[in-house]
Amino acid sequence: MPAIRSNNSSISLIKYMLFSLASIGLVLFAHQLYAADLNPYAQNYKKQSAGDLHSLQTVPDTKMFVGNHKNEDNITMLEDGYDLMGTSGFSGREVSSGLALQHAKSLKADIVMVYQKYESAQTASSKLQLIKEAAKKGAEIDPNDLEEGPTQYQYHASYWAKLPMPLFGVHVIKLKQESASEAAPKELPGLKVIAVIKASPANNTGLLRADTLLKLGDVTLNTADDLFAAVKRYAGQKVAVELQREDAVMTQMVQLNARK
Structure with a gap:
C-alpha cells in the first residue's frame, strides 16, 4: 500500500508540473499577442507581395537600416x-x-528599412507667427494655442526578402501618357x-534603368504578364x-538562366 501511495504522489506531481508548464506556455503566448497588439509597426502593416514572400533562410538574421530617401532606397533594394x-506607416x-x-x-x-520624419510641434517661431497674425487682425489669442504640444x-x-537569382532580372512598370485631348491616358x-x-x-547584357523593353524573342511586351510569359518560354536560352x-x-542578346 505505501508503494501505491508513492506512485500516486509521483503521478500527481508530474500532472502538476505539466499543468504548470502549459500555463507558462499560455502566458508567454498571450504576452506575445499582447506585445504585437502594442507594436504600431505590426498594427499598421500592409502586405505588398501577392504570395507568401519571406526569407529563404529558415531562421533569417534580420538586419535593420535607417533610410533617408524611400524611393531611392527602394530601387537600391530591388537592384x-x-x-x-x-x-x-503611421504618425505618433x-x-x-x-x-x-x-x-x-x-x-x-x-532586411527592414526604417524612416522617421519630424512632423509637428509648437515651436517658438510658430508661436511668434501666431501672435503677429492675431495682432494684425486685432484678435485675441487663445492661451491653449500657445501651449507646448x-x-x-x-x-x-x-520589409524585404532576398530572392533567388532570377531568370532575366528586371523590374518594370507600364507607362501612360496624359493627353489634354483624350479622356483616358494613352498607354506607351x-x-x-x-x-x-x-x-x-539582364545586368550582364548591359540593360539599364530607364530602358524600355519592346520585345523578348518573338513576344511583344505590352504588359508585365507578357514579360513573365516570354521569360518562362525562353528560360535557359539565348534570346534577342x-x-x-x-x-x-x-x-x-541575353542568355537567360534556366529554371531549377
Whole structure:
C-alpha cells in the first residue's frame, strides 16, 4: 500500500508540473499577442507581395537600416535582389525603431528599412507667427494655442526578402501618357525598366534603368504578364531583346538562366 501511495504522489506531481508548464506556455503566448497588439509597426502593416514572400533562410538574421530617401532606397533594394514584402506607416510620438525590427523578425524578413520624419510641434517661431497674425487682425489669442504640444513624427518601415537569382532580372512598370485631348491616358509601347538586378542576365547584357523593353524573342511586351510569359518560354536560352534607350532602338542578346 505505501508503494501505491508513492506512485500516486509521483503521478500527481508530474500532472502538476505539466499543468504548470502549459500555463507558462499560455502566458508567454498571450504576452506575445499582447506585445504585437502594442507594436504600431505590426498594427499598421500592409502586405505588398501577392504570395507568401519571406526569407529563404529558415531562421533569417534580420538586419535593420535607417533610410533617408524611400524611393531611392527602394530601387537600391530591388537592384540588390530583394523584393518588397510590405510596409508600415503611421504618425505618433517617439517610438523605438526596435519595434520595427521585432515585427520584421516575426515576418521572417531579411532586411527592414526604417524612416522617421519630424512632423509637428509648437515651436517658438510658430508661436511668434501666431501672435503677429492675431495682432494684425486685432484678435485675441487663445492661451491653449500657445501651449507646448507633443512632438509628432511620421514613421515608415519597408520589409524585404532576398530572392533567388532570377531568370532575366528586371523590374518594370507600364507607362501612360496624359493627353489634354483624350479622356483616358494613352498607354506607351513597351515596359519601362525601373531596376536591373545585379549579376542577373539582364545586368550582364548591359540593360539599364530607364530602358524600355519592346520585345523578348518573338513576344511583344505590352504588359508585365507578357514579360513573365516570354521569360518562362525562353528560360535557359539565348534570346534577342529589343529595347529603346532614349531615342535609339536597339537589339541585344541575353542568355537567360534556366529554371531549377
